Amino acid sequence: MAGIYIHIPFCKKACHYCDFHFSTSLTYKNELIQQLLMEIELRKEYLKGDVVDTIYFGGGTPSLLSKGELIAILDKIHNTFRVHDTIECTLEANPDDLSSDALIALNDAGINRLSIGIQSFFDEDLQYMNRSHDAAQAARCIDAARDAGIENVSIDLIFGYPLLSDDKWKQNIDTALTYEVPHLSCYAMTVEPKTALASFIKSKKTLPINHEQSASQFEYLMKALQAKGYEHYEISNYALSGKRAVHNSNYWKGIPYLGIGPSAHSFDGVSRQWNVANNMTYIKSLGEGIVPFEQEVLTETQQLNERIMTSLRTMEGFDMAYHKNKCSMEDAFAFDKTVQHFIQEGLLVAENDVIKLTQQGKLFADYVAGELFV
Ligand code: SF4
Numbered sequence: 001m002a003g004i005y006i007h008i009p010f011c012k013k014a015c016h017y018c019d020f021h022f023s024t025s026l027t028y029k030n031e032l033i034q035q036l037l038m039e040i041e042l043r044k045e046y047l048k049g050d051v052v053d054t055i056y057f058g059g060g061t062p063s064l065l066s067k068g069e070l071i072a073i074l075d076k077i078h079n080t081f082r083v084h085d086t087i088e089c090t091l092e093a094n095p096d097d098l099s100s101d102a103l104i105a106l107n108d109a110g111i112n113r114l115s116i117g118i119q120s121f122f123d124e125d126l127q128y129m130n131r132s133h134d135a136a137q138a139a140r141c142i143d144a145a146r147d148a149g150i151e152n153v154s155i156d157l158i159f160g161y162p163l164l165s166d167d168k169w170k171q172n173i174d175t176a177l178t179y180e181v182p183h184l185s186c187y188a189m190t191v192e193p194k195t196a197l198a199s200f201i202k203s204k205k206t207l208p209i210n211h212e213q214s215a216s217q218f219e220y221l222m223k224a225l226q227a228k229g230y231e232h233y234e235i236s237n238y239a240l241s242g243k244r245a246v247h248n249s250n251y252w253k254g255i256p257y258l259g260i261g262p263s264a265h266s267f268d269g270v271s272r273q274w275n276v277a278n279n280m281t282y283i284k285s286l287g288e289g290i291v292p293f294e295q296e297v298l299t300e301t302q303q304l305n306e307r308i309m310t311s312l313r314t315m316e317g318f319d320m321a322y323h324k325n326k327c328s329m330e331d332a333f334a335f336d337k338t339v340q341h342f343i344q345e346g347l348l349v350a351e352n353d354v355i356k357l358t359q360q361g362k363l364f365a366d367y368v369a370g371e372l373f374v
Contacts, residue, residue, distance in 0.1 A: 002050035007261030019192035021263035035286035054247035063093035067105035103148030154183035160214025182243035317356035
């Protein structure tokens with residue numbers, strides 16, 4: 001089993017909070033797609049014959065691709081790798097790209113799951129974020145996706161920014177729930193260095209993030225979605241039964257994946273690779289038949305710490321027996337002591353040698369995991 005991630009590094013506008021790799025100039029889109037196809041060819045041995053069961057178009061904004069471009073990439077994958085008969089094929093999309101015709105084209109091309117970047121159903125909030133869509137487009141696109149035959153829809157929402165009152169956050173969740181989408185991804189706004197948001201906060205053009213407000217909105221979200229039958233299966237992800245994102249779940253299980261495109265990451269079980277995050281350097285290098293990447297072989301300790309971090313973020317939790325097998329008596333003793341401390345603090349629970357975050361613990365997930373690292 002393996003996954004393939006394709007990074008499409010173009011966006012219509014730069015969202016103020018975003019630090020992903022993308023360009024707002026589409027001038028070299030054709031050249032870049034040709035080199036994506038070249039990279040797929042050059043990396044055909046990476047998955048060592050594993051069967052591909054998920055493909056994920058991320059970015060950037062993959063909904064900027066035409067039907068022909070999508071089909072060319074998918075055909076190349078099918079002709080290069082062993083691909084399962086039934087695959088989850090996800091595309092991240094922005095609401096303003098999802099006209100009825102565009103959705104029919106996506107369905108025809110083989111996309112069977114959409115991850116739609118709604119973020120908010122309020123115009124003023126979308127403008128604050130500098131999103132390319134408006135509230136009306138956000139409200140329309142979910143039903144339009146179903147009408148076009150794509151039932152498996154996930155929507156993204158953002159909370160924890162100063163403009164978002166608790167009342168507006170409740171309305172966003174209520175609106176999302178009226179669509180009965182099978183999956184939601186909800187993220188707290190973070191201020192990444194070198195983003196427009198960071199500079200606006202520094203120059204006092206906008207208020208900083210209020211972390212208490214963000215935490216209380218996260219708590220409300222967890223309760224509201226669990227009350228409607230959604231599994232909180234990963235810290236930022238909620239799904240109705242049987243509707244978890246397979247591609248993302250496989251990341252958290254440590255299953256290998258191949259990342260294609262500028263800035264895309266790959267993992268083969270032992271080492272990580274990441275491609276250059278520059279469109280022109282990527283195009284030029286692939287033009288010379290070279291994939292421009294850096295690589296890191298993970299030590300046993302790094303692998304263990306990654307497993308602690310990713311497992312704790314999931315509802316399945318972290319298996320302590322795995323830890324005992326992988327580290328010294330001394331480290332195991334220190335680990336047990338820290339676990340007991342967090343259990344007493346109400347941030348962790350232990351069941352059958354598996355530790356899981358409590359609702360309270362989910363507010364401090366990164367801190368708890370960091371304290372448990374070897
Ligand atoms: S559309 Fe997505 S990738 Fe593009 S700038 Fe906005 S958040 Fe970033």
